């Protein structure tokens with residue numbers, strides 16, 4: 001199994017990327033959706049349980065997932081939302097390259113407020129993206145596979161994402177170049 005492991009510096013921050021093309025099965029853990037019950041987004045966003053479909057649904061269409069961890073050093077804990085937004089923006093680009101469907105960190109970020117909160121159907125179904133954990137994928141398993149501890153503290157942040165695909169091979173350079181481009185484009189989210 002090959003692991004993409006690269007980083008770059010941007011305005012004093014060390015931005016890292018670790019990822020690998022995996023069988024969906026190796027990350028599956030449907031029970032993890034139970035943990036979502038303690039999250040403020042539970043039942044309030046279509047991308048999260050109990051409304052998000054499970055991996056069984058996606059496995060009818062895809063065999064693999066390119067799963068990744070973004071990590072950031074010298075930031076501060078308030079930047080998690082910014083990093084999660086980066087996962088969202090990055091995933092939308094990556095799914096074009098991998099001919100797939102991306103998974104994001106936390107809830108869908110396409111609208112300021114999900115229409116589920118007012119009992120209405122999703123207003124942008126084509127923009128909607130599901131939560132990595134919410135569909136029953138384990139970030140703990142990914143952490144072990146990539147040999148990368150997922151921690152959040154004042155100095156260090158990490159966040160997970162992925163893209164379902166049927167590709168048998170991926171181009172690491174292309175994947176990382178998109179990440180670097182998106183990060184620099186979205187860097188406004190990281191300004192103090």
Ligand code: SF4
Nearest residue numbers: 046108111114115122
């Ligand atoms: S696109 Fe908007 S309405 Fe649909 S799941 Fe995402 S946030 Fe909710």
